[in-house]
Amino acid sequence: MSQRKKIRFGIIGLGLMGREFASSLARWCHLLDDGAMPVLAGICDKNVETWKWYNDNFPGLVIKTDDYKTLLNSDQIDAIYCAVPHNLHEHFYIDIINSGKHLLGEKPFGIDMSANKNILDAIHTNPDVIVCCSSEFPYFPACQQLIKWLKARKYGRIIEVKTGFHHSSDMDLSKPINWKRMIAINGEYGCMGDLGMHTLHIPFRMGWKPTSVYADLQNVAKTRPDSKGSLVPCETWDNAVLTCKVKDPENGEEFSMVVETKRMAPGATNNWFIEVYGTEGSAKFSTHNPKAFDFLTTSGKEQGWTRLDIGSQSAIPSITGGIFEFGFSDAFQQMIGLFIQELSDKGSLNPFRNVTPEETSWSHELFTSALESHKTGRKIRLL
Ligand SMILES: NC(=O)c1ccc[n+]([C@@H]2O[C@H](COP(=O)([O-])OP(=O)(O)OC[C@H]3O[C@@H](n4cnc5c(N)ncnc54)[C@H](O)[C@@H]3O)[C@@H](O)[C@H]2O)c1
Secondary structure (H helix, E strand, C coil): CCCCCCCEEEEECCCCCHHHHHHHHHCCCHCCCCCCEEEEEEECCCCHHHHHHHHHHCCCCCEECCHHHHHHCCCCCCCEEEEEHHHHHHHHHHHHHHCEEEECCCCCCCCCCCHHHHHHHHHHHHCCEEECCCCCHCCHHHHHHHHHHHHCCCCCCCEEEEEEEEEEEHCCCCCCCHHHHHHHHHHHHHHHHHHHHHHHHHHHHHCCCCCEEEEEEEECCCCEEECCCCCCCCCCCCEEEEEEECCCCCCCCCCEEEEECCCCCCCEEEEEEEEEEEECCEEEEECCCCCCCEEEEEECECCCCCCCCCCCCCCECCCCCCCCCCCCHHHHHHHHHHHHHHHCCCCHHHCCCEHHHHHHHHHHHHHHHHHHHHHHHHHHHHH
């Protein structure tokens, strides 16, 4: 029997992301890490049909419940991954934190700014509980390379940053409406709440907090079929373009940052990207070319991009051969691995920590100001 410390997880919300989390734990042997290891001990979902896949694949489950408080009251659970619709984040996250279980929560970490503030208040009154927000894309090895490049300040003075997340799944106008397209459940932020935290993880970590925002929001698909085929209103924002001013904390110089979150971006399947342009150097990464780290060094008139193909040299080393490809599920597993390190004494060695609760509050400030900007047609100051 392995003597490694076990962290017993409960999952609340067994849908798309709940399964992704469970699958990551099931192949934990993939990582070459000798620290604490997570095990799936409990599951919770109101919809008992979701339990089948977990029953079929996780014979060691100790608790199966439709009431999340059963997991919180159990001494067989140490930590929770919570992936439920946005209108439930506030109460669920606060109850989890107050129960003393560590929490890896999903974005947007509260349906709106007031919900987010209440979650952060609960975190402040429970300082021993470790809480992070999910965001996996920075853990693509080629993006980790870009982060190293940023930390080395190879850009000189920043001219512009473009960060975004483009989907095209909503281009199919016959796709039935679901909770992510309903304001009451997804929230007023629409696509910003759904995709925005992903785009801000790296900028916020670099200290690039917007001082102002001008927002243009679009609701392209105004109706969608319901489950019976009748057209019903679809009121959420599909696309958002936020033009922000940011002050580089290193030198106080201002630059523009464009944050794009689009559910209707023709041709883009799940395209998360960041591009940084500077006076001395520029770099970019996109999940569209997940192996590629592109950079250029500006010298005189020469402006040639160089592309490095990066294999699977991940933050937490894995069994995968160095030249093999890395994917979404690998990035998600890396993120969980770094959360596990936060729970152990390895946290301080973490090369790029998961999104912090404070960073989620910055995202709420930005999205709330973006809503105001779009409504009034004005640029809104944030600081
Ligand atoms: N990190 C990422 O890349 C990523 C991707 C997609 C979604 N998300 C986020 O994950 C969260 C969940 O999204 P999803 O796509 O997995 O949604 P989903 O609809 O697939 O799953 C949500 C699950 O929550 C369950 N649920 C609803 N009410 C419940 C209750 N009262 N008690 C217990 N369970 C309940 C539903 O039955 C459903 O199975 C959201 O916050 C979303 O923004 C993150």
